[in-house]
Amino acid sequence: MGYKVSFEEANKIFAKLQDEYEIWAPKRFVGRGRYSDTDMIKYDKVNTVEEIEYKEKSDFPAKEVLTPITESLFYFTEDEFIESKATKKKLLIFMRPCDIHAQHHQEKIYLSNGDFTDMYYKRMNEKVKIVMMECTTGWDTCFCVSMGTNKSEDYSMAVRFGEGELTLDVKDADFAPYFEGQASADFKPDYVKENELHVEIPEIPNKDVLLKLKSHPMWNEYNKRCISCGACTIACSTCTCFTTTDIVYNENGSVGERKRTSASCQIKGFTDMAGGMSFRNTAGERMRYKVLHKFHDYKARFKDYHMCVGCGRCIDRCPEYISIAATVDKMAKAIDEIVAEEK
Amino acid sequence: MNNIVKPVACKILEVKKESLHEWTFKVETDIKPSHGQFLQLSIPKVGEAPISVSGYGDGWMDFTIRSVGKVTDVIFDKKPGDILFLRGAYGHGWPVEKFQGKHMVVITGGTGLAPVKSMLNMFYDNPDYVKSVTLISGFKNEEGIIFKNDLERWKEKFTTMYTLDRDQKEGWNTGFVTEFVSKVPFKDFGEDYEVVIVGPPPMMKFTGLEAVKCGVKEEKIWVSFERKMSCAVGKCGHCRIDEVYVCLDGPVFNYTQAKYLVD
Numbered sequence: 001m002g003y004k005v006s007f008e009e010a011n012k013i014f015a016k017l018q019d020e021y022e023i024w025a026p027k028r029f030v031g032r033g034r035y036s037d038t039d040m041i042k043y044d045k046v047n048t049v050e051e052i053e054y055k056e057k058s059d060f061p062a063k064e065v066l067t068p069i070t071e072s073l074f075y076f077t078e079d080e081f082i083e084s085k086a087t088k089k090k091l092l093i094f095m096r097p098c099d100i101h102a103q104h105h106q107e108k109i110y111l112s113n114g115d116f117t118d119m120y121y122k123r124m125n126e127k128v129k130i131v132m133m134e135c136t137t138g139w140d141t142c143f144c145v146s147m148g149t150n151k152s153e154d155y156s157m158a159v160r161f162g163e164g165e166l167t168l169d170v171k172d173a174d175f176a177p178y179f180e181g182q183a184s185a186d187f188k189p190d191y192v193k194e195n196e197l198h199v200e201i202p203e204i205p206n207k208d209v210l211l212k213l214k215s216h217p218m219w220n221e222y223n224k225r226c227i228s229c230g231a232c233t234i235a236c237s238t239c240t241c242f243t244t245t246d247i248v249y250n251e252n253g254s255v256g257e258r259k260r261t262s263a264s265c266q267i268k269g270f271t272d273m274a275g276g277m278s279f280r281n282t283a284g285e286r287m288r289y290k291v292l293h294k295f296h297d298y299k300a301r302f303k304d305y306h307m308c309v310g311c312g313r314c315i316d317r318c319p320e321y322i323s324i325a326a327t328v329d330k331m332a333k334a335i336d337e338i339v340a341e342e343k
Numbered sequence: 344m345n346n347i348v349k350p351v352a353c354k355i356l357e358v359k360k361e362s363l364h365e366w367t368f369k370v371e372t373d374i375k376p377s378h379g380q381f382l383q384l385s386i387p388k389v390g391e392a393p394i395s396v397s398g399y400g401d402g403w404m405d406f407t408i409r410s411v412g413k414v415t416d417v418i419f420d421k422k423p424g425d426i427l428f429l430r431g432a433y434g435h436g437w438p439v440e441k442f443q444g445k446h447m448v449v450i451t452g453g454t455g456l457a458p459v460k461s462m463l464n465m466f467y468d469n470p471d472y473v474k475s476v477t478l479i480s481g482f483k484n485e486e487g488i489i490f491k492n493d494l495e496r497w498k499e500k501f502t503t504m505y506t507l508d509r510d511q512k513e514g515w516n517t518g519f520v521t522e523f524v525s526k527v528p529f530k531d532f533g534e535d536y537e538v539v540i541v542g543p544p545p546m547m548k549f550t551g552l553e554a555v556k557c558g559v560k561e562e563k564i565w566v567s568f569e570r571k572m573s574c575a576v577g578k579c580g581h582c583r584i585d586e587v588y589v590c591l592d593g594p595v596f597n598y599t600q601a602k603y604l605v606d
Contacts, residue, residue, distance in 0.1 A: 073348065074349070078426075079426050080352075081349055083346060083349065109577070109580075110578055113578065113588070113591070114576060114577035116347050116578070116591075117345075117347070118347065118348075118574075118576070119344045119345065119346040119347065119348075122344065210585070210603070211605060240580060241579060241580030241581065242573060242574075242578070242579050243581070244390065244573040244574065245390060246385075246390045258390075260573075263580070263581070265580065270571075270581065271570065271571050273569065273570065273571045274392060274411045275409065275411035276411070277543070277544070277569075279606035297583075297585045298586070300585070
């Protein structure tokens with residue numbers, strides 16, 4: 001069913017929803033951007049429609065609602081590990097189609113990789129209902145059309161933000177009661193049909209080509225250019241890597257927490273083992289590892305789609321202006337070179 | 344809901360000094376691993392680390408640990424009666440069914456002997472399980488030798504070549520394990536053999552190349568990888584190489600796959 005509601009009416013609906021749901025959406029934090037006098041847009045709980053920043057792309061992805069950058073797994077004493085508790089309410093999250101697609105990547109890793117299910121992800125994921133924010137134009141760093149993530153049907157409600165009013169497509173029967181008495185409207189969300197940026201993902205024909213690509217000089221460029229800050233992976237909609245660390249509350253105490261913190265394969269130390277052994281010790285090698293994961297390795301394992309939704313946040317966030325799209329183009333050229341040499 | 348990363352408290356039964364830096368901790372547990380698998384061993388306040396099982400039996404398991412990391416250093420303060428936390432066992436170990444009835448060639452470097460020790464003892468205790476065992480074990484120096492009693496015992500039933508990298512020791516050879524691969528009578532084994540190589544990454548790389556040079560078919564070589572892991576259940580991403588997760592798909596790999604796994 002489609003509805004048209006004023007912001008005022010929508011806020012009343014929000015208030016009712018909050019008995020059962022936490023409402024999460026991209027929100028503007030004035031002056032918190034990384035340059036002076038710039039804002040940051042990231043996911044947070046909202047109480048009103050006006051708090052939702054729908055006109056601009058958020059700097060950080062929706063994944064943070066389910067897997068915060070840092071999260072407590074256990075509280076421990078000398079001989080006991082006690083699980084942390086999850087939020088009690090259900091989660092209503094406003095996302096664009098790219099972020100909705102990225103949830104499928106997250107699910108694959110957390111819920112099914114190796115037939116192990118991560119309890120911390122599952123208990124959050126089960127609470128999620130999605131409100132798809134209609135996205136029709138995208139921005140200059142978006143390439144969702146190339147990745148096939150410009151459209152999604154996987155939502156409970158879809159919303160178009162108008163001047164002082166929302167138009168909604170309510171698919172999930174759970175939400176119908178909230179809209180009783182509201183004006184009906186004929187509405188199906190539109191989507192991005194073309195991006196400024198177009199990315200063609202090259203095929204890597206076999207393992208020998210892959211091996212040669214790994215040592216191709218194209219990656220050397222990033223030894224100087226990439227500063228290994230990890231901004232790209234934190235901004236990435238699909239990255240899931242984390243590190244587990246124990247912290248104690250005071251110096252001599254035996255009470256503390258085991259925490260899970262987002263990790264980045266781009267930061268030196270990601271592979272450090274006891275005794276000093278480590279792998280991928282140059283920025284170029286780390287870049288190669290990330291790019292191949294996004295555009296080859298993930299698909300090789302799960303056989304469905306690539307691990308990139310074309311949200312372009314990594315391009316927006318890179319302090320060195322490294323474009324993943326341009327990097328994929330360079331990789332395509334390198335593969336062509338290698339294949340030509342083999343013939 | 345089942346929490347796969349929740350560790351279980353286990354009592355330390357015995358602590359044995361194998362060498363200056365390597366100690367074996369015998370822990371009380373009902374977990375039944377298979378040869379070559381590993382567990383996540385943790386101490387509150389310090390963290391978790393993947394450690395391979397060096398021996399197991401009814402109600403106990405052995406971990407041989409080198410004092411080189413943040414987690415492992417604190418384990419060295421532990422005494423019998425103290426608690427360690429475990430979860431696992433994880434990963435794919437040695438394909439022992441495939442090894443049954445064959446000539447086994449096992450080549451180890453340093454602590455790499457730990458993840459094959461329980462399997463070697465199984466071969467020792469069940470002499471009919473395999474046709475023969477040839478063991479090449481190398482250590483950096485005399486101080487680094489671990490499982491001295493086992494090494495002596497194995498001499499009775501296995502063909503053994505023990506070596507120190509540079510130092511001299513009576514009854515021992517001097518040189519890297521790679522120098523002894525060509526002494527294995529692969530030709531006499533026909534097609535009926537398998538080769539196991541475990542040690543530091545460069546040792547495995549060059550021993551693998553040497554074995555291939557000696558005419559060993561790549562699909563007959565098995566190696567075991569070691570990588571940083573936070574979760575050991577395919578979530579944290581630290582141990583991934585290409586489409587492979589060492590924790591899930593390894594740590595044991597066939598050489599035909601392992602040779603492409605460049606980090």
